[in-house]
Amino acid sequence: MNVIAIDTSVGVSVAILRSNGELTQSQAVDHGMQGELTADLISQVVAKSGLAIAEVTDVVVGVGPGPFTGLRVGLVTASVFAHARGVPIHGICSLDAIAFDYEKPCVVVTDARRKELYWARYEGKRIDEPQVSKPEDLLAQFPDAEFVGPGAQLYPDVISGKALELKAGSLAKLFASGTAQLVDVSPMYLRKPDAVEPTNRKSVL
């Protein structure tokens, strides 16, 4: 099994995990550059791994939660790649990668912007669906939790945790371990579009 894993929920991260256990990964933390960087990173990581594109057997994608525009880049990239190569695609909640790295019980947090955090709680596995909350509310809910992830130091006056990167390599290893909580290959937006129906038109007279 040769796995390619792609995540664009926080910056961009791409990994190849070969059947011999060799892991090649690369990430770029520039927010809002997913469109420019993702495909380029894939071709670099593939080249560095020594694998041929045709030898990829599985695509794993982090389905978020994450800021919408960047998140979609990973999902569409992974879906189209899997379709073009005729290989299966597997969705994993992006936050699971960080909990997998941390190993101990924790609450994984990433930046949801608008003064909120995306989060999920882990005890060996993910407990419930990921959510989006204000850091104060999250702390009130879990006063004794270990907060880890890229969002763990964004609000130091409220939450002071361990800043861990989100790595696609961890998604690949989690998938290869056979213990991943697989989910639909569909973005976890957790918020509705900000669209409002128009009110009555103003008079022009």
Added chain:
Amino acid sequence: MSEPLILGIETSCDETGIGIVRGTTLLADEVASSVDEHARFGGVVPEIASRAHLEAMVPTIERACKTANIKLDDVEAIAVTSGPGLAGALLVGVAAAKSLAVALGKPIYGVNHLAAHVCVDQLEHGPLDEPSVAMLVSGGHSSLLLVPDITEDVIQLGQTIDDAAGEAFDKIARVLGLPFPGGPYIDKAAQTGNPNAIDFPRGLTSPKDMAKHRFDVSFSGLKTAVARWIETEQRSGNAVMVNDVAASFQEAVVDVLLRKAIDACLSNDVGTLVIGGGVAANSRLRSEAAQRCQEHNISLRIPRPGLCTDNGAMVAALGSELVKRGRDASQLSFATDSSMNITNVVA
């Protein structure tokens, strides 16, 4: 040697379009539209459009390959709209195209949406005359172009200084209580209306405006004039003749657009006018353009309505021409450009 097989992806607004061409032969043109999801908002909501593009992408690619009876592996190059358009929407198509390019090991061309609207006519009417004058009229654009070479030399003669023509149709439809998108409904209502019932203003046609904006258009004033006329009638207790208003409004738009387009052809000594974009599906624009072009001995080219609105075939058509003329492909790291200038045909 057979001509190159090109797959084109278009996601600049609310249409997920996948087109496949071989040379100038159209093999597939599949479009998934999210227009119904936008109707209650009275306009395209970018986030809703972007979400819909993601969902539609793989199924639409699949459908296009099936229609064209090809395997993705047979595709020789990928073309995709890199701008202008809605940033988030463009990004879904560009990411999909880049992924295809990497997965298949094929070159990618990020192309200008407006140039693609011009180039699509080659699929129906053969090679473009060079130079041609092109008029692109849609919900997002109203541009008048001089096209010496569609793959690398396109000059903007004029554009709208406020609303796009299609936007004006949408807004007037709303004032008249017609559904979104307004174009087709106004077209239909106008067919039983009197185009000379109300003399609505023709923006930027006075000698003073022509000095500065000879090939530009403006629909903001027209829009307000129509709304004022309707409200005045309503306040006087008169029933608004929807069909007459629709026909008179449409006549004002068509008249201005064609005056400018014909003037562009004559003043640049160009014998061919190409019209594209969603508003080019308007029946009055098509018939009036035919008549005025004939009067001035200009050869008129308008693709069938299905190829005027946004689609993937137009992107594939431009990709095909770029490959044919040996133009350089884009770098894999190219960025989308929501306000991409027409002077850049390729990203």
